[in-house]
Amino acid sequence: MATLAMTTLDPQSRAARRGWSDLTIRNAFIIPTIVFLIVFNIFPLLYSLGYSFTDFRASTNAPANFVGLANYRALLNDPFIWSNFAITAKYVIVSVTGQVVVGFGVAMLLNRTIPFKGLITTLLLLPMMLSMAVVGLFWKLLYDPSFGIINYALGLGRFEWLSDPDMALYAVAITDIWMWSPFVMLLSLAGLSAVPKHLYEAAAIDRAGTFYTFFRITLPLVAPILMIAIIFRTMEAFKTFDLAFILTSQPSAELISIRLYKMAFQEWQTGMSSALAYIMLIMVVGITNIYVKYLNKVKER
């Protein structure tokens, strides 16, 4: 059926003259991708699933022993791992909420005729074009208690953003919000400009208030695209590694991916870290699924 649904090849085209069929072309495009996907994604994924049930360590030549669910049991009983998960959840909520509020807010501001709109939008997009490591390094300087410009500008004296256990995680989240709000802004802007103008005109004729217009027209129509931005940002925030790793070494800001990195590449507990990676994968898939369900519901409306 799928073949029938495809657009048929133009008989005059060069490919047709060479005797290629639709099917040949389809395969030529799809097979390399599938092979690539299997070799670099599916195969390691399954292979590491196998490792997650063993005590394998990549740093030794010792054979891997099957240990059943011992790795999963050990991880789920480790209070440090649970604290890593709690920290990550807090980080995701703070960072994604911040990005949506700031990003959507800026998009609302930009969604009107103002001079130099294109230039302003482009400049606002700059943070997300930078490398995570670079952003981490220079925000570390900005946050510096002795000579950092943030304390100077806010008149905070010697406030220790990154070495204060209560503040460190928020400091990382603020940096993430600065970097990725433009992404949410860009998608929101696309959504906002797609809202038909006549709806606002109709609302104005009916004398609908600003808030009513926003919650009844703007938000519902932008919601699907905003949801996509949220899905992307949640997945990314869950995996955040570089920013937090560079900015601070506070245990109160040790995200689960940092713990995973240490377990896999400093301790070389390959089996155990595969299990942790699977636990993370299941959680991300679960969260994403909830979002996608919700997204579909929003779209149906």
Next chain:
Amino acid sequence: MRIRVAGLVAGLAASLAYSTSAFAQELTIFWAEWDPANYLQELVNEYEAETGVKVTVETTPWQDFQTKAFTEFNAQGSAYDMVVGDSQWLGAASEAGHYVDLTEFFNKHNLGEVMAPATVKYYAEYPSGSGKFWAIPAEGDAVGWSYRKDWFEDPKEMEAFKAKYGYDLAPPKTWAEMRDIAEFFHRPDQNRYGIAIYTDNSYDGLVMGVENAIFSYGGELGDYATYEVDGIINSEENVKALEMYRELYGFTPPGWAKTFFVENNQAITENLAAMSMNYFAFFPALVNEASNPNAKSTGFFANPAGPGGAQFAALGGQGISVISYSENQEEAMKFLEWFIKDETQKRWAELGGYTASAKVLESPEFQNATPYNKAFYETMFKVKDFWATPEYAELLIQMNQRSYPYVTAGEGSAKEALDALAADWKATFEKYDRYKQ
């Protein structure tokens, strides 16, 4: 005719000699990216001039060093012939067969006596006391201290210090004196602070710092032969040592919670602290006026003694090992034979390398070469090191997890932190069946 034949033979020999150099042997040594690696490159250039064997020192930033080296080992790659690896790697690398057993080489050249005893024990031997050697001590290193001579020798400061503490202001002989001096110079309103210590918990920074206190307080991390830890790592001495470390943290510059060698040198160059802990390997930068505006007024001292008079320091530094997967092992062994010669070790020290050769270390020439060499010589005969078992990285991370919140945030008590650590370590050793042997 005879002359002709001789000429022919000579010509043949010459062409053979040339042809071998046309297939010139190459050796690659892997190390971290820092000044000593540049000095080593200079040294091995002389080896090339002598033998025609080209040796390259390949480097990677410290943060990746362990990961990159072990990734290459695990893949059994032959990219590197030798590695100047951390002392903690010995267990992991020897048990997994990544390193070539150098015991025979070691005994043949009597290296146990040629090199300073502590360097042999910690850079070369594994398991502890087994008489099996896996590396040749290459870059000796330990933790020492730098201080601001101009602050210490200011007559007004000296007077004020004596009035307050009842003894003369001088480089500290004990940890208690060091604490007083740190407190004395800690003046946040003047943007001056007492002391700079290691606090980075991402690898071995914080642990090295705490070890300095523990070892000088007469404590140990555990029994390296029996893996016994309970009552040793959480001993009374260690609790006191950790409490002292926490107290010193109170006299550090603001935001001093992720600091290692870079930041601790900055504490001196940026006029932040009166005293700063660091590896000797980073001291050349402090006597160089290009990298330290205070070079002329920077002094050095060895890690002070604890309350019981014990005086030890945490070991840094590395030994050079031959990698099992190298295709040039024979050539690498020849290189090592050259490397351990007295002249080579002397030249290594001249270039800025920290030789482990006892003879060179003891020579007055070496001790007077720089302001810190004497302190280095004294320290290298009283160093102790972290666990070198294959699971050392887990032990490190556990020690970070338990001690960091106490040191930097005052969470819980030193006793609680160390008791918990003893339990963690015991569980880890049980996991790897260390007690059954």
